[in-house]
Amino acid sequence: MKFLVCISNVPDTTTKITFTPDNKEFNKAGVQFVINPWDEYALTRAIELKEAQGAGTVTVLNVGEADTEPNIRKALAIGADDAIRVNAAPKDAYFVAQQIAAVAKEGAYDVILMGKESIDYNGFQVHGMVGEMLGIPTVAPAMKLDMSGSTATLEREIEGGKEIVEVSAPFVASCQQPMCEPRIPNMRGIMTARTKPLKVVEAVGEGARTEVAEFALPPKKQGVKLIPAESAGELIRLLRNEAKVI
Amino acid sequence: MSVLVVVECDNGEVKKSSLEVASYGSQVAQMLGTTATAVAVGEATEANLAKLGEQGISKVLYDAEPRLKDFVNGAYTKLIAGAAEKESSLVIVLANSNIGASVGSRLSVRLQASLATNVVELPKNNGGQFTVKRGAFSGKAFADVVLMGERKILAVKKNSIEALHNAGQVAQVERFSASLTDADFVDAPKQVVMQDQAGGVLLPEADLVVSGGRGMKGPENWHLIEDLAKALGAATACSKPVSDVDWRPHHEHVGQTGITVSPNLYIACGISGAIQHLAGVNSSKVIVVINKDPEAPFFKAADYGIVGDVFEVLPKLTQAIKELN
Numbered sequence: 001m002k003f004l005v006c007i008s009n010v011p012d013t014t015t016k017i018t019f020t021p022d023n024k025e026f027n028k029a030g031v032q033f034v035i036n037p038w039d040e041y042a043l044t045r046a047i048e049l050k051e052a053q054g055a056g057t058v059t060v061l062n063v064g065e066a067d068t069e070p071n072i073r074k075a076l077a078i079g080a081d082d083a084i085r086v087n088a089a090p091k092d093a094y095f096v097a098q099q100i101a102a103v104a105k106e107g108a109y110d111v112i113l114m115g116k117e118s119i120d121y122n123g124f125q126v127h128g129m130v131g132e133m134l135g136i137p138t139v140a141p142a143m144k145l146d147m148s149g150s151t152a153t154l155e156r157e158i159e160g161g162k163e164i165v166e167v168s169a170p171f172v173a174s175c176q177q178p179m180c181e182p183r184i185p186n187m188r189g190i191m192t193a194r195t196k197p198l199k200v201v202e203a204v205g206e207g208a209r210t211e212v213a214e215f216a217l218p219p220k221k222q223g224v225k226l227i228p229a230e231s232a233g234e235l236i237r238l239l240r241n242e243a244k245v246i
Numbered sequence: 247m248s249v250l251v252v253v254e255c256d257n258g259e260v261k262k263s264s265l266e267v268a269s270y271g272s273q274v275a276q277m278l279g280t281t282a283t284a285v286a287v288g289e290a291t292e293a294n295l296a297k298l299g300e301q302g303i304s305k306v307l308y309d310a311e312p313r314l315k316d317f318v319n320g321a322y323t324k325l326i327a328g329a330a331e332k333e334s335s336l337v338i339v340l341a342n343s344n345i346g347a348s349v350g351s352r353l354s355v356r357l358q359a360s361l362a363t364n365v366v367e368l369p370k371n372n373g374g375q376f377t378v379k380r381g382a383f384s385g386k387a388f389a390d391v392v393l394m395g396e397r398k399i400l401a402v403k404k405n406s407i408e409a410l411h412n413a414g415q416v417a418q419v420e421r422f423s424a425s426l427t428d429a430d431f432v433d434a435p436k437q438v439v440m441q442d443q444a445g446g447v448l449l450p451e452a453d454l455v456v457s458g459g460r461g462m463k464g465p466e467n468w469h470l471i472e473d474l475a476k477a478l479g480a481a482t483a484c485s486k487p488v489s490d491v492d493w494r495p496h497h498e499h500v501g502q503t504g505i506t507v508s509p510n511l512y513i514a515c516g517i518s519g520a521i522q523h524l525a526g527v528n529s530s531k532v533i534v535v536i537n538k539d540p541e542a543p544f545f546k547a548a549d550y551g552i553v554g555d556v557f558e559v560l561p562k563l564t565q566a567i568k569e570l571n
């Protein structure tokens with residue numbers, strides 16, 4: 001099986017979000033970028049499935065500029081065999097999806113794994129777009145993925161429950177916990193990652209269909225109203241009469 | 247040219263989040279000088295669909311194909327695309343749910359539309375520029391996004407707008423067939439397992455949420471959370487470490503790497519308020535924090551707080567609610 005794992009390069013989860021003075025762009029200054037946490041599930045599961053099958057390859061793919069390469073190398077250190085970077089700023093989900101679909105088609109990948117969503121832009125859409133572009137099923141978000149031959153059994157989370165779905169390769173799945181325990185790179189992995197192939201290709205297709213006009217931060221809270229623990233019941237009265245939420 | 251609204255139904259009822267989506271769609275229709283048509287997915291009854299008139303919907307298209315009861319991405323996409331063609335819709339509105347966003351992303355490719363998910367406000371249409379506000383950076387920011395395509399698809403986040411209730415208005419329910427074939431059901435579920443939720447309130451749809459963290463000390467104390475949730479009619483949730491050690495199931499884990507909730511009320515019990523946790527809850531209308539440490543970061547994000555021991559405070563709150571009801 002040929003696995004393609006798509007990773008996005010996102011601000012670390014502890015990042016305090018700020019924007020450039022015109023509020024048009026995210027302020028990258030001093031920000032640590034990491035592999036999108038959901039994508040770590042996709043990567044680790046692909047490696048586990050390859051190991052279980054005893055054959056196959058895991059390729060990581062990122063659509064991004066050269067500054068994403070440290071995280072691509074990290075994915076190689078975790079255990080991917082090779083990597084592809086589409087050399088372009090990820091303008092929007094549609095743009096990114098076209099790049100992924102083109103790479104997937106060219107390389108005839110059997111299983112395309114992504115994360116549930118990218119924690120920067122929170123689109124939850126690239127996987128559906130790629131599935132549609134390739135004319136294959138997308139299972140999103142998947143909590144479990146097992147394979148037997150070219151048939152996959154997945155658990156798809158739906159509001160209030162889950163569906164057990166069976167699809168044949170090729171397919172797209174977007175991964176989330178508790179699919180696996182994401183691996184971290186070990187010393188040997190880090191050493192071998194340096195010499196694993198990382199191919200850079202240019203972008204294809206049309207431009208973006210959306211554009212950010214302006215970013216804004218959420219309004220600040222008024223400040224907390226403290227109620228003494230002894231008169232906890234008073235809180236209930238405030239929630240009913242003042243906040244009017246119960 | 248009508249605005250097309252996708253309403254999700256379950257056990258015959260229109261989901262509450264879809265009543266909001268319908269209200270959103272009818273307001274967009276009004277803005278654009280047209281009407282709003284709904285297309286129903288899931289298990290619906292014609293009587294309940296007709297009631298969507300109260301949310302400003304004029305017409306509801308309904309395909310009674312029994313296999314549409316469960317979510318099937320391929321079939322739902324074809325059904326909605328068919329309805330959009332029939333209505334020549336340039337704007338399609340769905341819920342920002344796992345179902346809505348999954349279908350929305352496929353549709354955006356099929357219909358060559360611009361897509362915005364996680365939408366939190368009604369759009370602005372200034373000088374032909376169609377802009378919507380959406381949540382980004384896991385609740386830490388918002389982005390005004392311009393949709394450049396002629397066709398637009400919007401997935402609206404729960405609890406972002408009030409549902410309309412124009413009593414007595416009735417929508418016309420029309421049978422609609424998307425001529426679905428077996429090929430549209432290749433990703434049909436083999437089995438659907440619904441969670442057995444205490445009190446029957448599902449977290450993603452809940453208006454009120456009671457959530458517990460490591461400060462609850464262990465699963466044996468969760469009856470305190472459940473009792474309060476039951477008295478309020480709330481759903482229960484937890485922090486990541488709590489589900490990591492299996493005190494609670496994974497579907498209750500909220501935060502940046504769990505689910506995002508935006509209820510009217512979020513009560514955090516023994517949760518410190520780490521930035522990754524806040525990301526999943528900070529669009530809640532009112533946040534209450536109960537923590538014995540007055541320095542806990544969560545108090546900075548709270549509207550009401552009690553500095554105290556959860557084991558003493560929670561029974562008092564449950565008691566106070568029971569007295570009130």
Ligand SMILES: Cc1cc2nc3c(=O)[nH]c(=O)nc-3n(C[C@H](O)[C@H](O)[C@H](O)COP(=O)(O)OP(=O)(O)OC[C@H]3O[C@@H](n4cnc5c(N)ncnc54)[C@H](O)[C@@H]3O)c2cc1C
Nearest residue numbers: 006026063090092093114115117118121122123124125126
């Ligand atoms: C400040 C800032 C502004 C941005 N502005 C926009 C914008 O205006 N519009 C916009 O749509 N995007 C924007 N992006 C880009 C965004 O980061 C994404 O790369 C891309 O748009 C997809 O985001 P999504 O949230 O829709 O992805 P999702 O659909 O949430 O991602 C799902 C999965 O797709 C895969 N994936 C996503 N992005 C990539 C990628 N680049 N390379 C490889 N795999 C990927 C991952 O597996 C991911 O888990 C912006 C990013 C930043 C940091």
Ligand SMILES: Cc1cc2nc3c(=O)[nH]c(=O)nc-3n(C[C@H](O)[C@H](O)[C@H](O)COP(=O)(O)OP(=O)(O)OC[C@H]3O[C@@H](n4cnc5c(N)ncnc54)[C@H](O)[C@@H]3O)c2cc1C
Nearest residue numbers: 459460461485486501502503516517518522523538555556
């Ligand atoms: C990449 C990444 C992603 C993450 N994603 C998430 C996520 O999605 N969601 C999430 O929740 N976390 C997430 N985390 C973890 C997060 O950083 C915190 O570790 C976690 O939220 C802490 O959980 P907690 O508040 O339950 O526990 P703690 O931080 O241990 O806090 C327990 C609190 O309980 C209080 N307490 C103790 N005893 C009592 C008592 N008797 N009465 C009252 N109060 C008491 C303490 O004062 C303390 O404030 C993530 C971390 C990383 C690195």
